[in-house]
Amino acid sequence: MNCENLRQPIIEVPGLPVDVQQTALEDIRRLVNALRSVGDELGNTFLLDRVLVSSQFEEDVNHLLQERSELTGYSAVRKNVHAVGKTFWIRSDQGDLGFVVVIDANHLGTWGLNNARCLTTVLHELTHVLYEARHLKRLGEKEYTATGDTRERWLDQWACVILDEFDVDRTVDAVIRKIATKEDGQHWSLWELEEAHGVDWSQSLFDALDRMPQFIDERVWQFHTWWMNINELAGEVIPFVNDLLVLVSHTAALYIETERWPKLMRRIKETEAGRRFLRDHLDSIVEEFDDKQTPFTMALERVYKAVERIFGNCGLGFKTVDNGVYISVTEPLR
Numbered sequence: 467m468n469c470e471n472l473r474q475p476i477i478e479v480p481g482l483p484v485d486v487q488q489t490a491l492e493d494i495r496r497l498v499n500a501l502r503s504v505g506d507e508l509g510n511t512f513l514l515d516r517v518l519v520s521s522q523f524e525e526d527v528n529h530l531l532q533e534r535s536e537l538t539g540y541s542a543v544r545k546n547v548h549a550v551g552k553t554f555w556i557r558s559d560q561g562d563l564g565f566v567v568v569i570d571a572n573h574l575g576t577w578g579l580n581n582a583r584c585l586t587t588v589l590h591e592l593t594h595v596l597y598e599a600r601h602l603k604r605l606g607e608k609e610y611t612a613t614g615d616t617r618e619r620w621l622d623q624w625a626c627v628i629l630d631e632f633d634v635d636r637t638v639d640a641v642i643r644k645i646a647t648k649e650d651g652q653h654w655s656l657w658e659l660e661e662a663h664g665v666d667w668s669q670s671l672f673d674a675l676d677r678m679p680q681f682i683d684e685r686v687w688q689f690h691t692w693w694m695n696i697n698e699l700a701g702e703v704i705p706f707v708n709d710l711l712v713l714v715s716h717t718a719a720l721y722i723e724t725e726r727w728p729k730l731m732r733r734i735k736e737t738e739a740g741r742r743f744l745r746d747h748l749d750s751i752v753e754e755f756d757d758k759q760t761p762f763t764m765a766l767e768r769v770y771k772a773v774e775r776i777f778g779n780c781g782l783g784f785k786t787v788d789n790g791v792y793i794s795v796t797e798p799l800r
């Protein structure tokens with residue numbers, strides 16, 4: 467056993483009602499222990515330093531990021547989803563790098579009543595720590611914590627998020643199958659649990675796919691006709707595409723082992739967005755999911771290239787220049 471994996475994180479739940487705090491602390495501690503053994507199996511160190519369930523989520527995230535002396539302006543609002551948690555690295559007083567997970571208590575629901583869903587949300591965020599460790603290992607601390615903008619760093623980060631969200635959900639599914647029991651004594655799978663709580667990732671994905679063509683066309687047109695500058699265009703299109711691809715990750719993670727998945731893939735590819743923007747690059751991404759044969763860095767590279775081509779189909783190209791990333795805009799693919 468790796469002694470790093472014995473670190474005890476600080477767990478705080480001030481955002482939860484007082485009467486459930488004790489149960490929540492115990493539940494979270496149980497999840498931490500479960501993930502520690504998954505970390506041992508994966509060979510990833512579980513560098514979790516702190517868990518905070520907060521009712522002032524954005525303020526607390528920004529506050530902690532400020533301690534890291536970083537320019538902030540973190541917002542939980544996404545184009546197609548709303549973030550309920552954030553995982554990020556911090557440095558201890560001794561200078562060691564570790565991770566903090568902050569969870570938005572306002573989006574958790576009532577702890578206890580729909581406990582399984584609460585647990586999944588917390589578990590999802592905690593699991594990110596395991597997969598951050600693989601990027602830390604791959605990139606080394608200097609590159610991992612570097613902040614400057616380059617095309618390579620942007621694409622690498624976007625590709626990492628796509629693969630991480632898939633892997634995180636798959637790990638959550640495996641843990642849930644072990645620890646969450648239905649009333650009839652059967653074990654929950656993640657997709658059953660999500661559906662039982664009215665969460666349908668595939669619906670969110672199809673909504674985003676439906677919006678995509680008009681969203682992209684309008685913004686690129688506004689840029690070409692001087693209604694929008696390049697920063698505004700990038701600020702709209704980049705998060706839209708990235709969030710949509712993350713919805714693919716979540717949907718795939720839930721259904722890839724069910725008979726629904728081939729039908730879902732077909733439906734995605736038949737949408738206008740699928741035909742115009744995602745094309746075969748979608749297959750290139752999905753092929754890397756759950757592929758245990760390909761080394762991670764190679765899988766990442768393939769996803770990276772596919773993401774770059776999808777942006778290309780949306781009319782956006784990226785190039786590293788002296789002071790950051792130059793974005794060129796052409797016409798979206800018809």
Ligand SMILES: [Zn+2]
Nearest residue numbers: 590594631634
């Ligand atoms: Zn996530």
